Amino acid sequence: MSDSAESPIDRLRHIMARLRGPGGCPWDQAQDFSTIAPYTIEEAYEVDDAIRRGDMGALRDELGDLLLQVVFHSRMAEEQGDFDFDAVANAIADKLWRRHPHVFGDASYASEEEQTADWEAMKARERAQKGDHSALDDVPLALPALKRAAKLGKRASRVGFDWPDTRGVVDKIHEEVGEIEAEMAAGGDRRRLEEEIGDLLFAVTNLARYLKVDPEKALRGCNARFEERFRHVERRLNEQGRSTESADLDEMDALWDEAKQQGKQDA
Known part of the structure; x- marks a missing residue:
C-alpha cells in the first residue's frame, strides 16, 4: 500500500515504477514503446466510445486507462534517461501557455477566425524551429x-x-469518378482502381473541408444509418419467417426505403 498522503498521480507513477522495477510484473517489464503503442490507440478509441454512449462511469474508467498509457510511456522514457512524466506535463503546460497569449498575455483577437489563424501561425513557427521544412511535416502516419x-x-x-x-472540388470529384469508370471499362486493373478510388476519397475529404464538415464524423453517421436500416430489413424479413438469403433485391430495397422513411419521421 502506498503512502496515503501521495497525490493520485504520484501514486499511479509509483505503481508503474514498481511494476517495471525489480520484482515487478514480467509482462510490464517486457514491454517497449512499440508494443504499448497499439494499446494507447485502442484506449483513445474507448474514450471516444464512452463519450458517444454518454456513459460517464465508463468515461472515468477509460480516461484512467488512457492516462496509464501516458504514465507507461513516460516511465519507459525515464528509464532510458530521455524524459519523465513531469517533463511531459510541463511541455504541454508550456505549449498551452504559449498558444493562448490572449489569456496569459496581452494579445487580443477580433474574431474566432483571427485567433485560429494566429494559432496555426504559431504551430507553423514551432514546426520550423524543430527543423520541419514541409507544410505536411508531423502529420502522423498512424492516423486513420x-x-x-x-x-x-x-x-x-x-x-x-x-x-x-467548392465548384473546383466538385469538378475534381466528377473527374475522379470518370477515371474510375474509364479504368473499369479498360478491364479494371486492381492497382489502378485502388489508386483512382483513393484519389476520389481524397477529393471528397477536400469537399468536406470546404463545407466545414468533419469527414470522419460524416462517415460514422453514414455507417450508423446503414446499420440501422439494414437491421430493419433483417427484422422485417424475420417477422415474415424469412431471411435476407431468401429475399430478392427488390424486396430488400423496398424494406430499405421503408426504413429510410421511418427514420425521417423519427427525426
Missing part, C-alpha cells in the same frame, strides 16, 4: 487514412495549394 487525408488537405490549403471554390 480518412482523418489523415483531411489533415493533409488542410495543411496544403494553408500555403495556397487549394481549389479557389
